[in-house]
Amino acid sequence: MVVVKMPDIIFLDVEMPGLSGLDLLKAMPLPRPHIILVTAFREYALEAFEYEVAGFLLKPVSRERFLKTVLKITIRYPQDFLALEAPNMESGQHATTGSRSGAYNDNLQSQGFIWVRSNGKFHRIPHWKILAVEALKDYIKIYMTQASGMLLVRENIGRMEQRLPGSDFIRIHRSFIINRHQVKTIEGNMVTMEGGEKYQISDSQRRDIIVKLLTRE
Structure with missing residues (x-):
């Protein structure tokens, strides 16, 4: 008897003859494999998000971006790719x-960190540990994951935005920067993080910010 294994990852092009990639996605039974949508059109990012695709690649796709997208999925869902x-x-x-x-x-x-001064001490904070940054007049609040608390730092949010890697962090409001890898859902103008924290997206830039959250590598 031949046993056919379900693929772990499917690269799905949107523009296909006969049946579009999105139509095929809608027809797939749950649970689906990890879907990476491939297209030359950014406008599909919003629709792709509704179907909870694991990745979104814009053509032309570079080898580096291809590998980064696959690596991110295997890191986030190791149980799906590693033998017991x-x-x-x-x-x-x-x-x-x-x-x-x-x-x-x-x-x-282990990838990257920043040093900040708070309460008379210098703190080394890995990028992955930063959940969000909030502006508060001449200060910022740095919220951290895994019950690590919050640090109050005398810093300008614009300066902090420059210090954090754009591939991992995005400014969604004049008062908020978030770690895009910690985003769980986006509903309307509200971003919910993995830990349940909620942050508001700027009304004037809502569409552009959502597209960036879904496509930036």
């Missing part, structure tokens, strides 16, 4: 999915 048990080539023992996924997360979390 894998042999350890050096010791002959088995490595569990949890240990392998931990290695992935360690690699992701």
Whole structure:
């Protein structure tokens, strides 16, 4: 008997003869594989978001962007790509999915950091740990993930925006910068983060900001 395995990732072009990629996406039963939508048109980003695609690639697609998109999916959903048990080539023992996924997360979390001064101390904050930044007159509040609390820093939000990598952070309002990797849902003008925190999107830039959240790599 031949066993056909469901693909882990499907690259789906929007513009196809006969049946569009979005029509095919609508017809797919749940649960779906991880879908990466490929198109030359940015306007499909909003519709793609409604179907919870895992990635969005704009043509022409560079090799670097292709690899980054796939890597982000494997890091975020390691349980979907790692075997339950894998042999350890050096010791002959088995490595569990949890240990392998931990290695992935360690690699992701080690990428970049900033130093800030708060309450007379200098704090080293990895980029991955920053959930959001809020402007407060001459100060900013830096909210952090994993119950790490908040730091009050004498800094201008515009300056902080320049210090944070644009590939990971986006300013959604004159008073808020958020970590785009921590976004869970977008509904109307409200962004909900993985931990349940909510931040408002600027009315005047709503569409552009949502497109950036969905497509920026």
